[in-house]
Amino acid sequence: MTDRNLKIYDLLDAQHSHAECELDYGTPFELLVAVVLSAQCTDKRVNMVTDKLFKVASTPEAFDAMPIEELESYIFSCGFYHNKAKAIKQLSRSIIERGGMPETREGLMELSGVGRKTANVVYSVAYGGNAIAVDTHVFRVANRLGLVDAKTPELTETGLMQAFDEDKWSHLHHLLIFHGRYVCHSQRPDCGACTLREYCKYFLSTSGVSNDNETL
Ligand code: SF4
Known part of the structure; x- marks a missing residue:
């Protein structure tokens, strides 16, 4: 250096x-959902949306069970809500099928619809890993x-x-x-x-x- x-x-x-993550979350899974919602959207808007959303669903099981139209109605104002709802449903199913939330960057990247940037954020912010x-x-x-x-x-x-x-x-x-x-x-x-x-x-x-x- x-x-x-x-x-x-x-x-x-x-x-x-x-300087720190400005997304509100209570669990690593909630952070993952918030990061998905934050694409092309401000953290402030995401926090307004998740403040209501996480009161009705905050686990992979709850999102897996939620009808996609209902999920879309909550996240509509974040933009790209069709794609984001689909991504949240897919990653929720992935986590259920794996038996839990992965804690490594590689494991996070194996979740359906989770790319390198999202995996790095969750790995570093929620799990304290070193990543950019x-x-x-x-x-x-x-x-x-x-x-x-x-x-x-x-x-x-x-x-x-x-x-x-x-x-x-x-x-x-x-x-x-x-x-x-x-x-x-x-x-x-x-x-x-x-x-x-x-x-x-x-x-x-x-x-x-x-x-x-x-x-x-
Ligand atoms: S362009 Fe360089 S000097 Fe200007 S605000 Fe950005 S970092 Fe600072």
């Missing part, structure tokens, strides 16, 4: 020390900062895992999400309020400012 990457990590941590889930914020901020130079989420994940010590992976994932959500916006990054300017490849390449820290 280079001094530059450690400095970036420390600056992110100083700015977003409280690459969503749109992590992908954008990691590439803008020059922590990686990657064209896909998979390559971004691999690059970040190589660039940082394993015990920093999970918190780094939250730091990059918070920075992307609240400072380094997709369309108009708030570089004026950002403490990472002198280390940021994107800022240095677009502002005309040169700084040796970029290549440390």
Whole structure:
């Protein structure tokens, strides 16, 4: 891990020390459902939906038994509700057939409809594993900062895992999400309020400012 990457990590941590998963959940299974619902939807909206949903269903058995139309009626406002309802029903059945919720990333990825990003979130947040889930914020901020130079989420994940010590992976994932959500916006990054300017490849390449820290 280079001094530059450690400095970036420390600056992110100083700015977003409280960074953590913003989805509300009571069990690993509830988190899994919430992560599925969060695709293309804000965490705030998901929390409003799950606040009602988890009162009527919070186990794989309950979701398996719930008619899909009823499930859709609860999750409608999260968008893509047909696909999300189907995914929740499928992963619930998968868990029942396996005899329980898997606790490893590999086991989570074996569940029907659960991809690498979702498995990484549940593995790191619910089970305390070391993993970097690459969503749109992590992908954008990691590439803008020059922590990686990657064209896909998979390559971004691999690059970040190589660039940082394993015990920093999970918190780094939250730091990059918070920075992307609240400072380094997709369309108009708030570089004026950002403490990472002198280390940021994107800022240095677009502002005309040169700084040796970029290549440390
Ligand atoms: S300096 Fe600007 S582009 Fe770079 S991380 Fe900060 S907000 Fe994002």
